[in-house]
Amino acid sequence: MTDTGPDPYTNLFEEPAKLARAMFAPMAAGAQGSALKPEDMQQWAQVSTKLQTMWLEYQSEQMRDPAAMMPFLDPSRWMTLANQWYQQMPLAGAEQQKALWEEGLALWHGVLGQYGIGPEAGAGSKGERELPRKDRRFADERWRAHPAFALIHQTYLFLAERVGEMVDKIEGLPADKREQLRFTTRAITEAASPANFPITNPVVLERTIESRGENLVKGMEHLLADLRRGQLSHTDASAFTLGENIASTPGKVVHETALYQLIQYTPTTEKVMATPLVIFPPWINRFYILDLNPKKSFVRWAVEQGVTVFMVSWKSADASMKDVVWDDYVRSQIDAIDHIRDRLDVPSVHAIGYCVAGTTLAATLALQHRRGEQDKVKSATFFTAQVDFEKAGELLHFIDDQQLSTIAALSPDGYLDGRYMAAAFNMLRGTDLIWNYVVNNYMLGEDYPAFDLLHWNGDVTNLPAKWHQAYLKDLYRDNRLVQADAMSVDGTPVDLGLVATPAYIQAGREDHIAPAESVWRITDHFSGPLRFVLAGSGHIAGVVNPPAAGKYQYWINEDPVRSLDEFRDGATEHKGSWWPDWIDWLRTQDSETVAAKGKRKPGGKGDRVIENAPGRYVMTR
Known part of the structure; x- marks a missing residue:
């Protein structure tokens, strides 16, 4: 060598x-000069x-x-x-x-x-x-x-x-x-x-x-x-009681099925918009993200604007829901719409779909158009919702065959424990949602804060395993919803290109769960008049941003554009919340008002209701 x-x-x-x-x-050197006392x-x-x-x-x-x-x-x-x-x-x-x-x-x-x-x-x-x-x-x-x-x-x-x-x-x-x-x-x-x-x-x-x-x-x-x-704590859960200091907007449960309860909120104005509003929150979370407390509550604010508001409260899955699938969630949305129409004797409703419930709302609208029932929904609003999953962001990391098999193995009783979903979402922002709390709570021994948003974030909902698997495969992995007639509900093929319902589409500029580029793609598939709004912040704060807070901003581009980049380039920035822009848009869809009496006031004389809001389902673990 x-x-x-x-x-x-x-x-x-x-x-x-x-x-x-x-x-x-x-x-x-410093250590050599020190000695522990007996009491130490x-x-x-x-x-x-x-x-x-x-x-x-x-x-x-x-x-x-x-x-x-x-x-x-x-x-x-x-x-x-x-x-x-x-x-x-x-x-x-x-x-x-x-x-x-x-x-x-x-x-x-x-x-x-x-x-x-x-x-x-x-x-x-x-x-x-x-x-x-x-x-x-x-x-x-x-x-x-x-x-x-x-x-x-x-x-x-x-x-x-x-x-x-x-x-x-x-x-x-x-x-x-x-x-x-x-x-x-x-x-x-x-x-x-x-x-x-x-x-x-x-x-x-x-x-x-x-x-x-x-x-x-x-x-x-x-x-x-x-x-x-079996779950990382972010807040002091004992500081919150549903119906008292969280999810406290007054109302009644007026209808329920095995899958959801329907809440109608009590009006606070003498007159209300003739067309009521139904909100479909994510079925992977509790509905009260939109009713955290009086200052943050989108529900309370909408009621104060003279809107008759209904909210769907999804049931947390158990073994009895092992056979629940895609069709059941779409049918539930149709059922809620029809119940409200019958209850108030109105021809149509306004509808909001938040996140994954916006995905199923899009399918609901397509189904109604295919069946000639599109007039049942006068307008549709989408909060950070996706229909085209090609650019769905970091959650795409969880949908290869190995990951899907692992998730299936975690659901032996026919439902996925919501704590697994919470852990997955926390991993998307590990420093903020995991390790920050490991240091503060486990090593520094600090007391938990009383923070309503963090309380909601940890209040997990179980998911029907069969539907969850199909959702990940058909939508996230295979992106079938945007393929005309590739998916069906009740034997009826779904084609998003048929949807001509006026739509208001909100996306969060910093959203890592439903990226703005992915939300934007709704505009590539619907055929009706659309208003796209890009809000500051992310998946939650970008939505839950009351006007009184004076936080963040939103962008509007009134010109016809073909891409999110074009939208951004020509957009005008507006300070504060986008909620006032939304309510102005909603009123342009139907300006008629009626007196807030009769069944517009749930639980009044002769009106049979089930129980007070927020209802039993949101309390079921």
Whole structure:
């Protein structure tokens, strides 16, 4: 073997070791001068005993009932996912490894130089430090106060960047698989953040010292409570009571079936619009996202505008709904429309479909047009709803054959537990909806906030397994709804091109569940007059934006355009809520008003109703 000289990697391994020794020297010196007092040792021993006892009690519970723990909280499943991810990553060649080490070493030199350590010690050591990478997870000054934590989080951000780049450079990977791998890579790198581990999080370490470990005890209580309920908590659920301080707009349940209850809200004006409004909320969530509290409630606001408002409250699925399919949801929408028409003796209704209920509303309209019953719906409004799923965003990561098989296996009793859906949606924004709460609730031991939106987000609804599988396959995977007559309801083929009902279409500019580009495509399929509105914010805040709040903005383009890009280019921005624009549009569809009497006031003399709003179904778990 020919001697080629010194190993070119030698310095790469020696220098980080030297820098690490220099960096940790001040910490070691500080530790030598400290000693625990007897009472401190006793306190830490008590904390340790509490933590061990709590965990052993929980383990004992699991041994008695192994099925109690939700599978998505099972660490072995996440280890399997991580292994699959690792196997798909490309192996870096020698040159790439060398470049990575050199870039990493330069990062170490640059960061430590800010603290007067190493060959690049500079002005930053005097307090004017500017680290190369910023991330809000590390915004607290304590991440920069000591070189150890500065280096830890800067190295993490550097490696996260490079791992993401490796995914982009994999050759021969289909576009859909690349996006799926990007999603998985992001989820794993978010989980690996040093902010998520007590020993590498200076904020947690400081809190632990200050509270003498009581934050860890309280955090363990939160963790075990969540493990027992099989769901990550975002808020203090005890702060909310349905019908009192949430979902509290007065009304009556006037009709019910095995699949839904129909709520009619009590008018607050002497006259109301002649044509009533029925709202179909997502059947994957509770309806009261549109009735959170009096200040945020779209329902209350619409009632105050003189609209007779009906709301569908879907039943959370159980084993009795194992055979519920696509047809049943469309038939339920038709049933609600017909019941309202008969109840108030009116020829038609206005209808709103939010998210997935907007998808089924589109099918309902197509069915009515095919049957010559299109006049039953005078206008249709779509909140962040999709009919064309080609550009459906990150949720497309969950619909390959392997994912569908996994989901099917989670539904042995004919329904999918809503906690699985909640976990999937949380993963779409892991930093905000998972790890932020892991740090605050489990490690810092902070109290849960009383936040109505987060309470709703965790108030999950079970889904009929057969329909959920068909929805993912037929719509998300195969995009059949936009193929004329490819799908049917009650034996009637569905063709969206027949829909000529005037429609108001709202999309959220920052919506990651129903991306604006995907929502826009409704305009490519309906044939009637359309008004498209692009609202600021996302899937929830873009919809639930009351005028009094003065938040966000919306965009309107009155000119004929052929794409969302053209719409944006020529759109006019309007400050605040789009709700007033919607009510003005609704009134142009039918300006007639009638007195708010008789059955316009649910539960009045001679009007038989079932129970007070919000009804039983929304309380069923």
